[in-house]
Amino acid sequence: MYVAVKGGEKAIKNAHTLFAAKRRGNENVPGLRLDQITEQLSFAVDRVMGEGSLYDPELAAMAIRQAQGDLIEAIFLIRAYRTTLPRFGYAEPIETGKMAIERRISATFKDLPGGQVLGPTFDYSHRLINFDFDAEAAPETPPSSDEDIDLNAEVPRVSDILGKSGMIEPDHQFDEGHETGDLTRTPIDFPTDRDVRLQNLARGDEGFLLALGYSTQRGYARSHPFAGEIRFGEVEVEFFAEELGFAVPIGTMEVTECQMINQFKGSAKAPPAFTRGYGLVFGQAERKAMSMALVDRSLRWKELGEEFSAPAQDQEFVLSHSDNIQATGFVEHLKLPHYVDFQAELDLIRTMRKEFDAQQNENGDEPKMEAAQ
Amino acid sequence: MTAPSSPDNKAENAEVITRQRVMRVLAQAPDQQLEYLYEKFADKPDWTFARKPETGLVMTRGRIGGGGAPFNLGEITVTRAAIQLESGEVGHAYCQGRNQRKAAIAAFFDAAWLSEAHKQSVEANIIAPLEQEQLTAKKDKLKKAAATKVDFFTMVRGDG
Amino acid sequence: MPMPQQAIAQGFTDLTHQSQQSFKAIMDAMAQPGKIYDAPHKVDNAGALNPVAAMTALTLCDAETLIYLDEALNTPETRQFLAFHTGAATTSDPQKAQFAFLSSAEALEGDHNFNMGNHEYPDQSSTVIIAVNDLANQAGVTLSGPGIETSRAFASSSLNQQFWQQAEANNAEYPLGIDHIFVTETQLAALPRSTKIKLDPAQGE
Numbered sequence A: 001m002y003v004a005v006k007g008g009e010k011a012i013k014n015a016h017t018l019f020a021a022k023r024r025g026n027e028n029v030p031g032l033r034l035d036q037i038t039e040q041l042s043f044a045v046d047r048v049m050g051e052g053s054l055y056d057p058e059l060a061a062m063a064i065r066q067a068q069g070d071l072i073e074a075i076f077l078i079r080a081y082r083t084t085l086p087r088f089g090y091a092e093p094i095e096t097g098k099m100a101i102e103r104r105i106s107a108t109f110k111d112l113p114g115g116q117v118l119g120p121t122f123d124y125s126h127r128l129i130n131f132d133f134d135a136e137a138a139p140e141t142p143p144s145s146d147e148d149i150d151l152n153a154e155v156p157r158v159s160d161i162l163g164k165s166g167m168i169e170p171d172h173q174f175d176e177g178h179e180t181g182d183l184t185r186t187p188i189d190f191p192t193d194r195d196v197r198l199q200n201l202a203r204g205d206e207g208f209l210l211a212l213g214y215s216t217q218r219g220y221a222r223s224h225p226f227a228g229e230i231r232f233g234e235v236e237v238e239f240f241a242e243e244l245g246f247a248v249p250i251g252t253m254e255v256t257e258c259q260m261i262n263q264f265k266g267s268a269k270a271p272p273a274f275t276r277g278y279g280l281v282f283g284q285a286e287r288k289a290m291s292m293a294l295v296d297r298s299l300r301w302k303e304l305g306e307e308f309s310a311p312a313q314d315q316e317f318v319l320s321h322s323d324n325i326q327a328t329g330f331v332e333h334l335k336l337p338h339y340v341d342f343q344a345e346l347d348l349i350r351t352m353r354k355e356f357d358a359q360q361n362e363n364g365d366e367p368k369m370e371a372a373q
Numbered sequence B: 001m002t003a004p005s006s007p008d009n010k011a012e013n014a015e016v017i018t019r020q021r022v023m024r025v026l027a028q029a030p031d032q033q034l035e036y037l038y039e040k041f042a043d044k045p046d047w048t049f050a051r052k053p054e055t056g057l058v059m060t061r062g063r064i065g066g067g068g069a070p071f072n073l074g075e076i077t078v079t080r081a082a083i084q085l086e087s088g089e090v091g092h093a094y095c096q097g098r099n100q101r102k103a104a105i106a107a108f109f110d111a112a113w114l115s116e117a118h119k120q121s122v123e124a125n126i127i128a129p130l131e132q133e134q135l136t137a138k139k140d141k142l143k144k145a146a147a148t149k150v151d152f153f154t155m156v157r158g159d160g
Numbered sequence C: 001m002p003m004p005q006q007a008i009a010q011g012f013t014d015l016t017h018q019s020q021q022s023f024k025a026i027m028d029a030m031a032q033p034g035k036i037y038d039a040p041h042k043v044d045n046a047g048a049l050n051p052v053a054a055m056t057a058l059t060l061c062d063a064e065t066l067i068y069l070d071e072a073l074n075t076p077e078t079r080q081f082l083a084f085h086t087g088a089a090t091t092s093d094p095q096k097a098q099f100a101f102l103s104s105a106e107a108l109e110g111d112h113n114f115n116m117g118n119h120e121y122p123d124q125s126s127t128v129i130i131a132v133n134d135l136a137n138q139a140g141v142t143l144s145g146p147g148i149e150t151s152r153a154f155a156s157s158s159l160n161q162q163f164w165q166q167a168e169a170n171n172a173e174y175p176l177g178i179d180h181i182f183v184t185e186t187q188l189a190a191l192p193r194s195t196k197i198k199l200d201p202a203q204g205e
Helices: A009-024 A034-040 A042-052 A057-066 A071-082 A158-163 A194-202 A206-217 A287-300 A315-321 A325-334 A340-365 B010-028 B031-040 B100-114 B119-146 C017-032 C051-060 C076-086 C161-172
Strands: A089-094 A100-105 A223-242 A246-263 A275-282 B049-065 B070-085 B091-098 C067-068 C090-093 C099-104 C127-131 C136-144 C152-155 C179-183 C185-190 C196-201
Touching: A034 A042, A042 A057, A042 A071, A042 A206, A042 A275, A057 A071, A071 A325, A089 A223, A089 A340, A089 B070, A100 A206, A100 B119, A158 A223, A158 A246, A194 A275, A194 A287, A194 A315, A194 B070, A206 A287, A206 A325, A223 A287, A223 B049, A223 B091, A246 A287, A246 B010, A246 B049, A246 B070, A275 A287, A275 B070, B010 B091, B010 B100, B010 B119, B031 B100, B031 B119, B031 C051, B049 B100, B070 B100, B091 B100, C017 C051, C017 C179, C017 C185, C051 C076, C051 C099, C051 C127, C051 C179, C051 C185, C067 C076, C161 C196
Parallel strands: A089 B049, A246 B091, C067 C090, C067 C099, C099 C127, C127 C179
Antiparallel strands: A100 A223, A223 A246, A246 A275, B049 B070, B070 B091, C136 C152, C136 C196, C179 C185
């Protein structure tokens, strides 16, 4: 319970001023420009867009700068901002098969139709700090391939390739009449369908999902995953405008998609085949997309007739704790004044101690705390 | 790209695809370049806003497994505007981002493209060159990615 | 799917303020059933919608609402106006409509079965906006209930005995039921599901 407290206006104002000065730091150091953040800290920008659930790199950069690099605070700013805008409607589903691929790898097939494209990645680097790094230096021009590029080429997913032989479950469909759930409009009602689960995971905290995904690998809801395919690149976004009567291409966005392939021994209902977990995240966010796919798969235990044994399978647990804005709100609210609450607890403990002492005296024991044990 | 499928009406479909191309090119054009092209555009017809620029959100969607049922992925900022020329044509713009001036100019060019009097000029001076730049940029990006294509080989080879 | 290229009628000229003023008028009308309000804004040339119905549509409907239009109102011009200014799609299924616009109360009679909401979510019902010729606080029916201190006389030449019987039946389903907004060319009044209706026998057909 919170009780209103009054006062502190001046102290708060001064604290804000002090904080603004701390944000700026040493004024002899040039101030951060937004394009420096969008161009040079793109992973931070992508994370803020993904978990802020709003694709707008410049806004994310503004939030990161204002939050001094505290990404959860930046995500909070984005979530708050989005509530001030009207929603025009829902976009057409993006087509990741038509993605302009910048990176695409598979850990399951070396000879992937369409090829493995390493793209821009940390992988294969030695993780050694570069003490000679020159932030101002122009980088070497990346080589271009002289192969012919077909801009309309579709690159099949690994799941499509395996799907042809029936070795893997098909893409998930709902029964006719299913309306796509939207947790920003209707609060989650447990148990919930896979569409709402994926929406929740897509905006969920990377650290939380990483830990849960990791737990499934370590034996808590073991699902034998393979990274079937990870792709990153640009997709087109189209919006069906009622007044025009057709889908308008409004622009492009970058997304990372992960198809996790999992062993499945089969059940009474289904023959042995590979199953899949799916991850899709704004920007370049492989760790998040992979974690999301692992958790998506483990949440499907019931549908696949598996045993329930681990936290990553518990949809109420996972979906209720994945949102870092809800989490930080509840954890950090403990900083708010709880003076009256605490006073009441203090009185209660005092009373209980008196009773305890009285009891001890009656029994003729030494009035010691240890005795209670 | 995903034009509404009504096989019984191919002409209408073709019309939609043509219009989508124009709106795509304008929506993807860099803000400053569009501004420059607008300033440079000769004999601008008079116009009024049918809808003043307005920034809002569109909820983007993915598909479960990549090709399955839709799910909501997250929102994207979009600015829209509609402009009516004095000759009556109404142009629309839906552009990713929050730049209201850009949406207004995109709607203007869309309207001008719809008018017989300006279509040729808009196509030749605005749409076609912008489209060419966009395709070239996309190709360059893909070529750089293609240079990182790899043929992994397994260490035990030959007997599969 | 035709691509409209003809001129689109103007909606609110000052979106923020006019929609807020209109919302307040509609909210007040809903809070004081049967009380007649002058519409703060009249939106002309909205297809077949009268100016106050159009004001109501622009205020209450958006891309997340589905609109039902009766036959007389369901014209390409109305649909274009609504699509452009509200982003709302139209439906031919009255059950799915959050808002229904009717050209007369007679359109309520047929077998239209609007959404009454359900016991978990009574708010998921349809709101029905009915065009009428006139509104008056004079002998007709007697309204009472929440928002009315004692009772309020209410009449419209466009609302016949059958309508009022239907409205009475609607009230009997409370907390389920549809809510009505009556709109003339210049005025509006509301009849929410919570309002009790006493049919004046003298008015009987």
